[in-house]
Amino acid sequence: MLAINEKHIRTHFLNASKKERTELTLPEGLDAVDWDSLDYFGWRDPRISKRAYAFIPLESGEVVGVLFRQQTPPPNPQLCGWCHDVRMRNEVVFCSAKRSGPSGRNGNSVGVYVCQDFQCSLNVREDPPLPYDGFDQDAARTRRIDGLVERIRGFAANL
Numbered sequence: 001m002l003a004i005n006e007k008h009i010r011t012h013f014l015n016a017s018k019k020e021r022t023e024l025t026l027p028e029g030l031d032a033v034d035w036d037s038l039d040y041f042g043w044r045d046p047r048i049s050k051r052a053y054a055f056i057p058l059e060s061g062e063v064v065g066v067l068f069r070q071q072t073p074p075p076n077p078q079l080c081g082w083c084h085d086v087r088m089r090n091e092v093v094f095c096s097a098k099r100s101g102p103s104g105r106n107g108n109s110v111g112v113y114v115c116q117d118f119q120c121s122l123n124v125r126e127d128p129p130l131p132y133d134g135f136d137q138d139a140a141r142t143r144r145i146d147g148l149v150e151r152i153r154g155f156a157a158n159l
């Protein structure tokens with residue numbers, strides 16, 4: 001994805017109030033992020049409990065931000081709704097996002113189970129063991145990345 005900076009972060013949210021955009025804490029090491037290896041960029045606010053953010057590139061190329069409220073991990077492990085990683089090596093939490101515009105101001109939100117630290121891009125790139133000889137790892141990886149991109153775009157478009 002394209003690199004984003006602090007100014008972009010504070011001005012491109014779909015569903016955050018001015019107060020929320022001002023009070024957010026930037027992730028550590030924003031200058032050192034390997035953007036090429038990410039399909040979207042998310043982090044948990046280190047100072048505000050249960051607050052998290054994700055920046056998602058739309059089909060138009062624009063990168064938009066979503067503010068989430070993260071809940072505690074569910075009693076039963078859930079599949080991440082974005083990367084669908086069946087190995088489930090990280091916690092998956094329920095996140096809710098206020099809808100954008102008037103609908104959100106009326107209290108409507110959208111929920112999704114998602115990797116707690118937004119590890120989806122890593123999960124879709126790491127290859128599982130070969131299921132059988134001759135299995136096409138590259139094609140499978142491309143399919144996982146495409147699926148993730150489609151799902152995060154769909155989520156942002158429906159907000």
Ligand SMILES: [Zn+2]
Pocket residue numbers: 080081082083084085114115118119120123
């Ligand atoms: Zn995930």
